[in-house]
Amino acid sequence: MSSEPQRPGSREVHDYTEEYGYHSDQQSLRLRRGPSRESNQNQPQFDWSSPHEEEDEEGSSGPPRDLRATPLPMAVKRAIRQVQQMQVPVVSSRDSWKRKNAKSLRKLKDSGMGFLSFFSLWSKTLQKIGGNFGGGVQSYFLFLRFLVVLNFVSFLLIAGFVLVPSIVFRSVGAALVNSTGQGACMVYDPNPEGLVVFYNYFLDLLSGTGFMEYSYLFYGYYNNTMVEDQNFSYNIPLAYLFTTVFYFVFCLICIIARMGTAARVVVATGSSTVGDYSMIVFTSWDYGCLGDRATKLKQQNIHYQLQVDLEEESIKKRAAALTLSQKIVLYSLRVSMCFVSFGLIIAAFYGIFAATEFSQVKSGQGQGGILGLLFEYLPSIVITAGNFVVPLLCDQIALIERYSPSTTVIVALLRAVFLRLVSLGVLLFTLWRQITCEGAENTGDCKLCQYNHLLYPCWETRVGQEMYKLTLFDFLINIAVLVLVEFPRRMVVDNWSNKLAQWVGRQEFVVPANVLGLVYGQTVVWTGALFCPLLPLINTLKFILLFYFKKITLFHNCRPALKTFRSTTSTFFFLVVLVFGLGLGTVVMIYSLSEIRPSMGCGPFRFFPSMWSIVPRSFHNLSIITQEFLFFIGSQSFSIPLFALSCVVMCYFVALASVYGKSVALLRAQIKLEGRDKQFLVKQIEMLSRRQQILKQTAGASS
Amino acid sequence: MGTTASQLGKDMLSEYQELTFLTKQEILLAHKRFTELLTKDEKDLPNTRVPMDRILTLPELKSNPFRKRICDVFSTSEYKDGGLTFEDFLDLLSAFSDSATLEIKSHYAFRIFDFDDDGTLDCGDLEKLVNCLTGETDDTRLTPEEMRQLINNILEESDIDKDGTVNLSEFQHVISRSPDFVSSFKIVL
Numbered sequence: 001m002s003s004e005p006q007r008p009g010s011r012e013v014h015d016y017t018e019e020y021g022y023h024s025d026q027q028s029l030r031l032r033r034g035p036s037r038e039s040n041q042n043q044p045q046f047d048w049s050s051p052h053e054e055e056d057e058e059g060s061s062g063p064p065r066d067l068r069a070t071p072l073p074m075a076v077k078r079a080i081r082q083v084q085q086m087q088v089p090v091v092s093s094r095d096s097w098k099r100k101n102a103k104s105l106r107k108l109k110d111s112g113m114g115f116l117s118f119f120s121l122w123s124k125t126l127q128k129i130g131g132n133f134g135g136g137v138q139s140y141f142l143f144l145r146f147l148v149v150l151n152f153v154s155f156l157l158i159a160g161f162v163l164v165p166s167i168v169f170r171s172v173g174a175a176l177v178n179s180t181g182q183g184a185c186m187v188y189d190p191n192p193e194g195l196v197v198f199y200n201y202f203l204d205l206l207s208g209t210g211f212m213e214y215s216y217l218f219y220g221y222y223n224n225t226m227v228e229d230q231n232f233s234y235n236i237p238l239a240y241l242f243t244t245v246f247y248f249v250f251c252l253i254c255i256i257a258r259m260g261t262a263a264r265v266v267v268a269t270g271s272s273t274v275g276d277y278s279m280i281v282f283t284s285w286d287y288g289c290l291g292d293r294a295t296k297l298k299q300q301n302i303h304y305q306l307q308v309d310l311e312e313e314s315i316k317k318r319a320a321a322l323t324l325s326q327k328i329v330l331y332s333l334r335v336s337m338c339f340v341s342f343g344l345i346i347a348a349f350y351g352i353f354a355a356t357e358f359s360q361v362k363s364g365q366g367q368g369g370i371l372g373l374l375f376e377y378l379p380s381i382v383i384t385a386g387n388f389v390v391p392l393l394c395d396q397i398a399l400i401e402r403y404s405p406s407t408t409v410i411v412a413l414l415r416a417v418f419l420r421l422v423s424l425g426v427l428l429f430t431l432w433r434q435i436t437c438e439g440a441e442n443t444g445d446c447k448l449c450q451y452n453h454l455l456y457p458c459w460e461t462r463v464g465q466e467m468y469k470l471t472l473f474d475f476l477i478n479i480a481v482l483v484l485v486e487f488p489r490r491m492v493v494d495n496w497s498n499k500l501a502q503w504v505g506r507q508e509f510v511v512p513a514n515v516l517g518l519v520y521g522q523t524v525v526w527t528g529a530l531f532c533p534l535l536p537l538i539n540t541l542k543f544i545l546l547f548y549f550k551k552i553t554l555f556h557n558c559r560p561a562l563k564t565f566r567s568t569t570s571t572f573f574f575l576v577v578l579v580f581g582l583g584l585g586t587v588v589m590i591y592s593l594s595e596i597r598p599s600m601g602c603g604p605f606r607f608f609p610s611m612w613s614i615v616p617r618s619f620h621n622l623s624i625i626t627q628e629f630l631f632f633i634g635s636q637s638f639s640i641p642l643f644a645l646s647c648v649v650m651c652y653f654v655a656l657a658s659v660y661g662k663s664v665a666l667l668r669a670q671i672k673l674e675g676r677d678k679q680f681l682v683k684q685i686e687m688l689s690r691r692q693q694i695l696k697q698t699a700g701a702s703s
Numbered sequence: 704m705g706t707t708a709s710q711l712g713k714d715m716l717s718e719y720q721e722l723t724f725l726t727k728q729e730i731l732l733a734h735k736r737f738t739e740l741l742t743k744d745e746k747d748l749p750n751t752r753v754p755m756d757r758i759l760t761l762p763e764l765k766s767n768p769f770r771k772r773i774c775d776v777f778s779t780s781e782y783k784d785g786g787l788t789f790e791d792f793l794d795l796l797s798a799f800s801d802s803a804t805l806e807i808k809s810h811y812a813f814r815i816f817d818f819d820d821d822g823t824l825d826c827g828d829l830e831k832l833v834n835c836l837t838g839e840t841d842d843t844r845l846t847p848e849e850m851r852q853l854i855n856n857i858l859e860e861s862d863i864d865k866d867g868t869v870n871l872s873e874f875q876h877v878i879s880r881s882p883d884f885v886s887s888f889k890i891v892l
Binding site for chain 1: 718721722723724726762763765766767768769777779790791793794797798799803804806807810811812814816829832833836837838843845849852853856857860861863864865866874877878880881883884887888889890891
């Protein structure tokens, strides 16, 4: 195979083209190659062409796609292609038809991908961000883009099934279904009387009251029209219910589908024994880095990461060597700090609780003007303040706890997630307490209508307004922080050259905190979707504007963070946190659907005992066969075999996974043994050749 | 056969599309950027080889610490001077493109990291690799102590047959475990 004689005392430049066994016009080029580098070592030349001989045959009759994936220079590939084309095809007509099909399908796929990439949103911007700031920051923007698309598609869903029919039926004047009920419960008059001062419109826009309250934005405006013609029937309440439920299921499917690729990789790499160092050194360089500044920062990043990992290793070694008394001190410190952080979080919850009660009472009294607006927004203000202050304090606590750096990041994130999502839960809990008179629906103000009709003539609209205010306030705070904190900070750092400014430094784009903000915003939308159907649309616009604002602040004000986030594992983590938020929204939705009586003065469910009860009622309108089929699916004789079958399928996959793991371990051990065999044989060869040389010398000396 | 100065023939274009992972637009953009590097006289010659220092003025390669190795690996020049023809340039972009397979990327990554071109990554290669990654100046390098520990750890993790070097299959084994590699081994014009 080798065409050059091996000179003793020199080292061959390894010839990668020999791998594929093709010696066409490149051969003369190789012979003319410059003298190989001198070295004292005499390295054995690996013959890489033998395992690839079967590839030769494959390459000559396989599809041309294999050619692109061969690591050869262009001229060699062209020569191979010519040889392939000249060869008489020994394939049957069926094979050649299949190959032609595959080729045209591939061309179609390529042009399809090219067409789709035209539609993919912001791809150039994302590439630029990734090149200048790294994969971690890019994963934040990818996540934001995913949420924008998810919200927009959800809005189309809701618009198609609920909004458009409502508009059509309202303009057509379809009759409402009426029923007698308690007169006092049905009083609902959202439109203010008399002249309204013009700045009230602005206040109404911000808090969802006044002209905005009785509009398609909120639940209260939709009617319970049930149209039944000869060929066409449309039941608005049923459509509303099913659309909302399907919206949640759809979001769950999208998130899980997106988690699919990331999860597959995480599970596959989870059980490997290949550690961090090889991974960092071989795979962490980002070839898309543009410019000296980005390159230097990436190098600093890698340096920092390697130092941190090496330091963690030595910390672990030291921790294993701690004496018993030192260990006790450390663990008791950690436990007490845990309690302190929990205490902080609970204090924040109590603050939110008190603020929400106060705000509800005050806005029930109907105070106007700026003070009234302040009272309306009090829960949002307290939540945002808590979300800002408590993580800062938790960071300081984490310094005392002295965990390893990676554990510190994870612990801080989990605390922040917990704080954010459950603070929203506290707000909802306070609302629930007031709507249902603390759960006792037959006491006090709730006796008449099973909900507090004095405070909340239309409680769903009220909840929807709270969610609307949270969304809007979150957005305004983001803009305010950008304009009032980040831009001035950059101007101060760039134009003042004293020590303090340099120590503070430019803003860092902290990915985890920003992602939590997105998850929080999306959770608010999910919680409020049942009560405010246009909230996904508002959220789409909010996220689109947020994308552009964050991009501007990233490029003008920020420097890349020193501590990076691994992009694929972090994407998986973001999606897991998003599922938690979806869970919270689902719990709220299920509870509202089944437990609380809908308002009698407004909305599509006004005369039903609960929102879900429309399903059994409409069920009886279906044909007998469909009813029997649905009963069968819900019965035990179907669900138990289904459950047993899914258990069997799961056991099969678990067994398959363990078998694969075992075969990987076996193959790895085999590679080790073969390497040792190779070394043994090389030593034998050296010994034999030395013995031969000695024999030759003694024979030469004696003759 | 070669590419003439300003125009890329249709048959050449379809041939390049079949032999590389690049789309038509990417090939045309590459041709445009490559001809910008040529001097006026060179534009008329077919198959000119652009010397390495001019290739390294491209912004995508200018600050890459592996730029010299990349040019050396993809160059088909007899004098091993790292000069690239247009077809070498297309090979480079194809290996670094979006749609290139993991095998091709890991193969070329191995060759780029193999500083002494002997087919394996030994301690010297690994040390040069780490220095490229952290920066060449004295204050950005690891201490000799840290370097030794790091190289020991790397060999312990990835040298499966314990011969003191990392060969191509061991390298590809490490790469296959990394989810980020394909997206970071990318150069887009």
